[in-house]
Amino acid sequence: MKRTAKREFKYEAIYKAALKVFAEYGFKKATIEDIAAELDTAKSSLYFYVKDKRELYDKAVAYGLRLWQNKVRDAVAAETDVVEQFIIMAHKAYEYLAEDRHLQRILMRDPALFPLFSSQDPYSDINRDSIAMLKSILQRGIDAGRFRPIDIDGVAQLLFAFYVMLIQKTYMFPEGALSRIMFKDGVDLILGGLIAETARKKGRLPTKPKPATD
Amino acid sequence: MKRTAKREFKYEAIYKAALKVFAEYGFKKATIEDIAAELDTAKSSLYFYVKDKRELYDKAVAYGLRLWQNKVRDAVAAETDVVEQFIIMAHKAYEYLAEDRHLQRILMRDPALFPLFSSQDPYSDINRDSIAMLKSILQRGIDAGRFRPIDIDGVAQLLFAFYVMLIQKTYMFPEGALSRIMFKDGVDLILGGLIAETARKKGRLPTKPKPATD
């Protein structure tokens, strides 16, 4: 194995350990020693890989967010129909945090990591990519005559904001089953607003996959 | 003038003065003395009307929120067509804070007063009424065959959450013109998702009023 690849794995191991400890104790209470213990190493060793505690936190969270994004991207790539892609994207992105409890806990403790306001988004580069994915689907949907011609930029921002809000409602400030109903109704309403007249005549709205039962 | 009516005016004057001072200094830095000075009275006099500083703040904000709600309700009542009512409701509710700078500043300083999460809403009774207004319009739209039959409860919650998000984006954490574009695109998209097929055939989507230029 190449040296650089080996280092990549080391970084992944460090980020995973950090995510686990930060999820359990939060940034403030988690100590470098806790994370070092999780990795069976001396705390000073961590400083070979990261500058300080804050950078370890930031990098670990970025790693976690990229895993999420990649999972959605892969699921979208496995579909061919653009409307199905839209639906899959929405469902995979929405359901992901149910599987990644560490990331969920970290976001719960620290909602500023996934904020509604892009100006205060510490990971705007990552989320820009997500919005680009969304725009690409909208663009291809319009080109194929499946979606009505809409303001792609504005609608993409809007849908992303709506999505962030639902993630917050569901995973970061959960208050019951209402947010899942809102997700369902929201996808329906938005698809209803997006689908072109001509496509509408061909048949019912496309079927949605069953949400994962966990 | 009746004694009770006189007292009502006194309360209004107190709430207005409180809103002004709290808007300028925030809850922490505003003093009871500042508010008393605004009213040309002794600070101890205020304790005849309210229990303590916190109650004064809460009641004053509630008063401000009710003014907002009543303005929307009156505007809706002046329309007859249910689709127009929906549009007017959205625009009046959205534009209001541009006119009420004191309330806007208070919300900016203290976003928890108008939160995205109803479980932590200190004024849930007021906002319940707003959602009821929204549901009433949806219900009548469906009954009249102008809106598609949708899950009224879920959609009303969803639209209200979307609305709160836009208020926050526009007035509480403003970051440029994007939020107004999102409002415009959002109303278009949602109306597109709401309007019934039969209504759609009759003509274009209803025209929207020009947003107030300020």
Add this chain to the structure above:
DNA sequence: AATCGAATATATGATCATATTGTTCAATTA
């Protein structure tokens, strides 16, 4: 290049003195 233990710098929390401001109340006014 990577790891380590020990030394040092920094952050955090507890304690207390002091100042500000919130609240009460008996007396007074309209």
Add this chain to the structure above:
DNA sequence: TAATTGAACAATATGATCATATATTCGATT
């Protein structure tokens, strides 16, 4: 009787000081 007041009082915020915990550095070692 309802409303207002100034003065007394209590509660709370603020800032200084110090002790402890933990983040970070560094020279030695593998």
